[in-house]
Amino acid sequence: MKGFVEDIEELTEDNKDFRRVLYTGKHLQLVLMALKPGEEIGEEIHADHDQFFRVEKGRGEVWIDGERTKIKSDDAIIVPAGAKHNVINTGEKSLKLYTLYGPPDHKDGVVHATKADALAADEHFDGATTEG
Template identity: 30%
Template sequence: MIERSGTAAFDYDLHGGTDLTRIQWHFFGRSRLPVAVQTWELPPGGAEGMHAHPEEDPLEELYLVVDGSAVMRVDERTFEMQPGDAVLAPVGAEHDVRNSGESTLKLVVIWGRPAPTDWSSYGTAKAAREATARADG
């Protein structure tokens, strides 16, 4: 099954941001993964809007820049992002992403409710654990 870029995309006002965000929710209603996988496109200067997901409705979000540049704030920290950079917004953290470039910002945003998961039987999990340990030094 393939879903082409732009399939069933829609414009949406996220959390009172500065502009509408173009969103494609990948395989909506067809994927059984316990997360939402979306592509977001924000125009130059566009922002999602500062918000948090409280414990009563816990959501964790991962933002991955595909094209363009962004500034993301998570609580008191600010991150400048380029293609390939990712930021995690944990449950309860106030966060916002803004297009800091002069062209459209394209992100993959994955969000869902946190739950324990055991990936230990997968070789890539072992390699990721080792790479993370090296990076954390």
């Protein structure tokens, strides 16, 4: 197995897609995200897993169980399992971030260019990993 070894900062800053799955393991998934000004991921709750976010570029807010915190480039965020959360771009430029969580939630390699594409897609992790 090769695993994943790449320049995550460069990949994240160059990403223009709302969601881009970079790597899917059996127990963990790496996803790039780019939020347009005013755009948000949308409220979520993951009952069975924690989630890590890293902001590479831009600024915004993260809401975790109703508590709002400003975020900016180089910030790390951990959302505990069971917490209602959302990430919102409050800046004037794209908010670029990546996230790690497990188990995987999306099909390996999936790309949703826009949030509308992501909402319209009825795709979920199908058990296939990056390395087969």
